[in-house]
Amino acid sequence: MGVQFNHPWLLLLLLPLALLMVYAYKSDFRLAGRRKTWAIAIRSVILLLLVLMLSGLQSYTVLHQKKVVYVVDRSMSMTDTESAEAFIGQSAKGKEAKDAIAVVSTGLDAAVEQKETRELPGSLRLNADLKREYTNLEAGMMLSGSMLDSRSDSRIVLITDGEENVGSMLSAGRLLKDQDIPVDVLEMPSSEQQDVSVEEVNVPEKLYQAESYYIEVLVRSTYKGKGELRLYEDNAEIGRESVDVTPGDNRYAVKGLAKKTGLHRYRAEIFMDGDRQSANNAGYAFTRVEGPPKVLIVEGEKGNAANLASALSSGLVQYERIDPSVLPLEPAKYAAYDSIIFNNVSGDQVGERRMAMIEQAVRTYGVGFMMAGGEDSYGMGGYFKTPIEKLLPVSMELEGKREIPSLGLILVIDRSGSMSGDKMELAKEAAIRTVEMLRSKDTVGVLAFDSQPWWVVTPQPLANGKEDVISQIQSIQSDGGTDIYPAAASAVDEMLKVKAQRKHIILMTDGQSAGNGGYSDLIEQMKGGKITMSTVAVGMDADVNLLQSLADEAKGRYYFVDDASSIPSIFSREAAMMSKSYIVDKPFVPALQNGGDWTSLFENGVPQVYGYVATTPKQGAQTVLTSPEPDPLLARWQYGSGRTVAWTSDLMGKWSKDWVAWPAFSNVVTQMVKWTFPQFTASPYEVSTQIEGNRVRFEVKADTAGTDQLQAVITGDDLQEHKVDLVQEAPGSYTGELPVDQSGSYLMTLLGGSGKPAAPGTGLVVPYSPEYRIADGNADQGLQRLAELTGGRMLSKDHPEQVFAAKAKPSRQLHDWSYALLAAALVLWVADIAVRRLALPWGAIAARAAAILRRRQAPAGGAEAPDAGLGRLAARKQRTTAFYGGRSAGPPAPAPQARAERGAAGASGRSPQEAGAERPASGASRPAASPSPPRGAPTARQPEAGPGKEAVAQSPPQPEEERSAAMDRLLAARKRNSR
Missing domain, CATH: 3.40.50.410 (von Willebrand factor, type A domain)
Structure with missing residues (x-):
């Protein structure tokens, strides 16, 4: 047990304060006697306590205790968890009874496996729920540091292979060094196995149609052999070749040709006999092929889009015709097209998942969409409350429009x-x-x-x-x-x-x-x-x-x-x-309602239409042509980042045979489709991405400095959108980060302040977990640096007793007295006020207490002594005299009459009252009359004595002798009454 001060120099304040108290004691303190002494003493103690508090008085005890936190790396690359558990159990046997230990596991994040304890469970199992696809040693070390303090000999034991891929263990080590917490390291490298992996796939970011290019693939292997490298473009195989693989890095280049425009995803895969790990055998890359716009035509029945295809061909618009059953199941595929057209396609042929992908491609990535009618489209196609209905400018609901059979x-x-x-x-x-x-x-x-x-x-x-x-x-x-x-x-x-x-x-x-x-x-x-x-x-x-x-x-x-x-x-x-109410099967000539920039297409009149599927225009949609009902025949609107068009009649010739034969048909259809193309202008932004562990970092460079608010929208194969607000770090420079938990390919678009795309959509690839990468063998160097930085040791798996081998460094456990000193000073401050402000009769209180004690000591049933009451009256008289400023005297002398009565009583053996009772009513024994007061002097009424009554003074204050005589008479009256 010891004492220390945080600011010992403040103790010098005690010297002037001591002189101040001495001066106050010797000077006129407005108090006298014991009250002065008590006031000076209390104030001295208060000042002493305050000085001790300000100087930081602390007591301490010396401890000899160790606290060790084991941090176990449980990522996928650490396959031997049982060895770590065994090492912890064996090393814990060497600790003292008062030493404490705890266990923390780490993956992408960290979790406490065993809280601080002095007795480790006999069957320790590391089973915390972690994301093991990443190694974040920094998280485990920081969590362990928060569990330790400076009151004990604290230490961290890190059990890992050192292959970190998230965070920085050296950064955590610097913080632990400042806290005086060393880190001991037990390296447990994973056993080497035969493995081959695709580390990188590189293609040019932008290509032009018909341009030749090279796909570069980096393959890393731990053994020698022959393998097969396969390349895919949008899941279609474009190349396959045999390669000789040697241990280490192997680079291959495969020539390709950009045939189709749009955004394309490339995948490279390596196959090799003896490979023990298949999770790292594929790599991805994206590129955009520039060229003429491309349209995807989806035919409800094979060949029913012939008229539409001919119109697009005459307008020099490239297209691709497919069956609904082969619509892509990956969002990235839809970004390869500028617009998508459904030609009399029913909803059951498409499915909800594909509808959701198309809706997202239109809303987020600016892809256009057009639906051409027919008996299997709109409400007749089952699109009620589907994602496709959401993006169309018309609704399938017909409430209140016409009489429908029950x-x-x-x-x-x-x-x-x-x-x-x-x-x-x-x-x-x-x-x-x-x-x-x-x-x-x-x-x-x-x-x-x-x-x-x-x-x-x-x-x-x-x-x-x-x-x-x-x-x-x-x-x-x-x-x-x-x-x-x-x-x-x-x-x-x-x-x-x-x-x-x-x-x-x-x-x-x-x-x-x-x-x-x-x-x-x-x-x-x-x-x-x-x-x-x-x-x-x-x-x-x-x-x-x-x-x-x-x-x-x-x-x-x-x-x-x-x-x-x-x-x-x-x-x-x-x-x-x-219900059959959706189909309106009667001829009519469409009316132009709100043509906008399409007015010139119909200003010379339009052909007759023989039928259509009834719909209801949505609020905000632009209805261009209407029927007599009126129902929309041609409508358009902006949906998110994209544009959509609804043509409720058909394009096959059943209801629109006059339109198909119309000379302007090809131009009208082409303009309708072109209006849906993405509205990208020359982009002033250059977008780049970097993968750092489980985080994607976005960097956007603008040609001109501005204050635009930019947002990146990222969509994965699960159709979940992630929005990242980009922060402007410098003029024309924006950055942002997004944590990702799943590997794979993602689509990204850049939105401006208006919510519209600011640049063409692009793709980014999050490769397979870095836990599956082939290690480069340099992990031991980083672990050695960590141990040296924090003052720790490199431990051996064969010597677990090293953890607790050294003696515990003594440490102080401090006890702060600031609050206790302040509380004591406040209590004494109240006492100081009481002493200075309250003038209590301490002597009378003491006398009363003594009298009470004497009364308790009297024999049971005994009468009070006659002199006790007289003593109390005499004491009261003395206090009254002192109160009115008279000089203090001994017990008052009896009045002459009282003395004579007491003398006569004593001679006859009777009390004065008895003697007075035997006097005649009138006789010679009466005392002489008092002389009359001078003329004009005030007269005093004599007190009237009798049983139960006391004399009351009616005159102004008298001289001391008269007051003494009055007190004597009062005492005599009291004595007579007590008889």
Whole structure:
């Protein structure tokens, strides 16, 4: 135990303060006696406490304790975690009983495996949930440093292979050195294995169409052998060659030709016998091929886009025609086109995922979109509440536009165990969308079935609202087997009771029926009741033959679905087709409503149209041509970064035969498509990216300095958008960072302050986790530098006792007394105020206390001594005399009369009261009368004594002798009363 001061020089203040207190004691302090002494003493102590507090008084105890935190690298490259656990357990055996240890694991982040303890569990297991795809030793060391303090001999033991790829362990080491925390290092290098990896893929950032170029690939290997290098452009193989691979770095260059315009992704893969790690065998790169614009035409049926293709060819617009089934499943593919055209394509042919990718390509990356109508498009194609409807300038909702035949619809949904998961959720979403499409006069029923049917919603009109129906649909859960016939028969029986102009059943299942009911009789009932049925087979396990035959005989449609995301589109399409209100099949001449810059295309008149699909223009859309209804025939608008056009008639010649034959047809269609092209001007920005561990760093250079607000939008294969606000660090220079957890390819676009693209979209690649890279063997140098920097040691795996071998350095555990001293000073300050301000009769208080003690010591039942009361009256008299300024005297002398009475009483052995009682009422024994006061002098009324009464002075203050006589009389009266 010891004492120390943070600011000992402040103790010099005690000398002048001591002189000040001595001076105050010897001077006139306005107090006297004991009060003065107490006041000076209390103030002296207060000043002493304040000086001690200001000087930083601290006591301390000396400790001999070690605190060790083990930091274990648990990244993917550290395959031998059991050895680390064993080393910790063996080294902990060498610690003293009072030593403390803790364990921390680190990957991309850090977590505490074992909090500080003096007894390590016998079966230590490192099992914290970490992202092991990265090594961040800095995070583990900083977390460990926060768990240690300067009160003990603190130390960190780092167990790692040293292959860090996020953060900097040397930066953490410098901070730990400032805290006097050394870092001991135990290097545990991973066992070397046969491995070959693709380290880099390089292509030029920009190419022109028909330009030749080289794809450079860096391959690293730990062994020698022959391998095969394959190259892909947008998942299409463009090259394959055999290569000789040697240990170390190998560079290869493959020649290519830029054939297609747009943004392209390249992938290089290496295959080699004996390779033990396949996660690092591929690398990616992006490039943009400049050239004429390119359009993607999606045909609902093969060959139905011939008129559209001819019009684009005459306008020198390049295009590519594909079937909906081969639409890309990667967002980067859509960025290769300037515009996408759907020509009479139904939603079930596309699927929800592809729709979402197209919507994102239009909204974020400025790709154009146009939909040409037909019997399988718009509402008839099942696009109600889909991502495609969101981007179009028209809506599929026709509420209040025209009289629609009443519809009775029953949805028969398989809820067996095989429908669990996404299938069941999509089926419920499909049913909800269908209900939302129906009108208040329509009737809807929902029947779920497994081995038995269950009416989720009995057939009922929607006049009372749709909320209850939708909530009941959401309650469907999957369970049980599959039996179709009881469900179909129950649906038909209920539908026969429904009163509607059109009656339709949609049956969906993904399994085989357990029973074989009499479907022929059921079909006859449906035909008699004018009921139609469409069927949906989900997956190859469905009873395809049964479902197809039911749809054919019940005059419905059969759908086979291998992508469950298209189920909602099928249900919506069926509901729209049954209403038949979407198709307006009558000739008319379109009217020009708001042509804008397209007015010149139609100023000489337009041909007649024979039909179209009815839609409703959205708020903010520009309706160019309308029908007499009025419904939009041609509409356009800006959607996000892109532009979209809706042509609600067809381009195949069924409804637009006069338009196809119109001489201006090719020019009009070409202008409609060109209007949707991305509106990029010459970009003043140069965008570059760098990958640093798990972070992507963006650097944007502007040709001219400005104050534009820039934002980078990054989209991965999961369609999740990440927005990064770029910070202007210097005129014309912007930077930003984004943490990424998954490797792969990403699309990026740069948005200006207006929210529109400021530069063409580009791609960036986040390579496979650096944990899978082949080590260069220089990790031990960094670990050695860390140990030397912090004053630590390089430990050996074979000598775990080294951790606690050295004696613990003594350390002080400090105890701060500042608050205690301040609290004591405040208490004494209150006492000082009490001594100086409160004039209490301390002597009287002491006398009263002594009297109480004497009374308690008297015998039980004894009467109070006669002199006790007289003593108290005498003491009161003395205090009164002192209060009025008289000089202090001894006990007052009895008055002459009192003395005479006491003398007579003493002679006769009786008290004065007894003697007075025997006197005659009148006689010679009366005392002589007092002389009369002078004329004009004030007279005093004599006190009247008697039982229970005391004399009261009525005259002004008298001289001391008169006051003494008055007190004597009072004492005599008190004594008589006590008798």
